[in-house]
Amino acid sequence: MTDAETTTHGASERTALPVEETADLVSRISDNVERVIVGHTDAIEHILITLFARGHLLLEDVPGVGKTMLARSIARSIDCSFKRVQFTPDLLPSDVTGVNVFDQKTREFEFQPGPVFGNVVLGDEINRAPPKTQSALLEAMEESQVTVDGTTHPLPNPFTVIATQNDVELSRTYELPIAEIDRFMKKLRLGYPNHADETEMLGRVANRHPIETLEAVATTEDVLRARETVSDVEVSEPIRSYVSKLATYTRDNAELGVSPRGSIALVRAAQARAVLDAREYVVPDDVQTELPSVWAHRIRPATGSETGETVAQAALEAVAVE
Incomplete structure (x- = not known):
């Protein structure tokens, strides 16, 4: 388990970054993401605002406009743990939060964390799962913890959910509960790229996709200190x-x-x-x-x-x- 994964909410006091350094940090991450994502500068800025304001983000749009790639690019730009949950109709709440497994050697139950235990968690096509499974995120998004069989487990800090939602094929998707929608700080749409942006994007991915070589330009400690700056x-x-x-x-x-x-x-x-x-x-x-x-x-x-x-x-x- 990485240092980021062992850092839980409220574990220590941190010194806030100076405001100018935080603004520079946002610019550095944004410029890095734009090596992969073309023509969505405003959306990148909105996502970083959500991240530094301790919120969660819902990206809704048609398939294929780069929702998942944008989330991955943000996560790869920060040296943090990234987890992905592919929401499907047969997904169970325990597939998201984790489950207690009986250890034959110790004769005790051991908690096996689910994919929600990450710094940046991508919930891909969240509206393809039924409301019961979607509700597995409610406690995590509001309180940065999950409770399984009466035991509460704190989530890593920072913790941000970036969920994507398919707004076509409505007959094959579920409506998100209002309680869950209210937990998303922002909801964005990307839209189709214009001619120049799509031409540039095609040139970038014609050989090797740029996300394969994308490196981190910030640490989890940077994000945590920037969050303190925002709070102040x-x-x-x-x-x-x-x-x-x-x-x-x-x-x-x-x-x-x-x-x-x-x-x-x-x-x-x-x-x-x-x-x-x-x-x-x-x-x-x-x-x-x-x-x-x-x-x-x-x-x-x-x-x-x-x-x-x-x-x-x-x-x-x-x-x-x-």
Whole structure:
């Protein structure tokens, strides 16, 4: 087991990186990922914000646009443990979390960790598994631990889930439970590349795929210290009040508005956005930039003519910055 895998949440106190160094770290990782992924600079930035803000990410799109490759590239850019779970209809919760196995020699049960015990965990096509199996991630994503047969096992630190979701073949997939969707800090779509980006991508993979030679440019300790930096970013009372008013608007104007968990996620994402701009405090622009990707997937509109995106945008237009 690697050092990263033995580092559990809350195991030690760390010194935060200076804000400028954290911004440079994000740029270094982003540039490294772009050696593999072409034309998705904004998506890479969103993923790194999620990682440093202690969140989880849902990538939804059609097959073949690079969702899995993007997740792998992020993981390979950091010297950390990477685990992959291929979600299928016959996957069991224990296949994700792990299981207790009886040891004939010691006459005792021994816990065999599942693939969720990694620093970056890729849940590939998560909506192909039934809700019971998807629910195996609920405790892990919220509390960074799993409980098996009454015993709680802490997960590695850092711990981030990057899940992909197929939005076609709906008759062969399951809808994600709202409780699980709410645990994803962000939901993104990649979309198809434009002509120039696809031409560049084809040139890169014509011989050997660039991910085969991609090397780490950061350590898990870098990520942990950067997380401390993000946590230390000042969020003033007016900013907190602004986020609360935005959340209240969604609750008053949708069948299901943003939960307090969603408000916390937005604040943390805004803190990370501030660090990317080398600031030690959050400004309203940080909140406004992060809100669509953090809140749209959590909102259930009251009418069929609206979407989570339109309600989120309406909140930004209706709630004034004070």
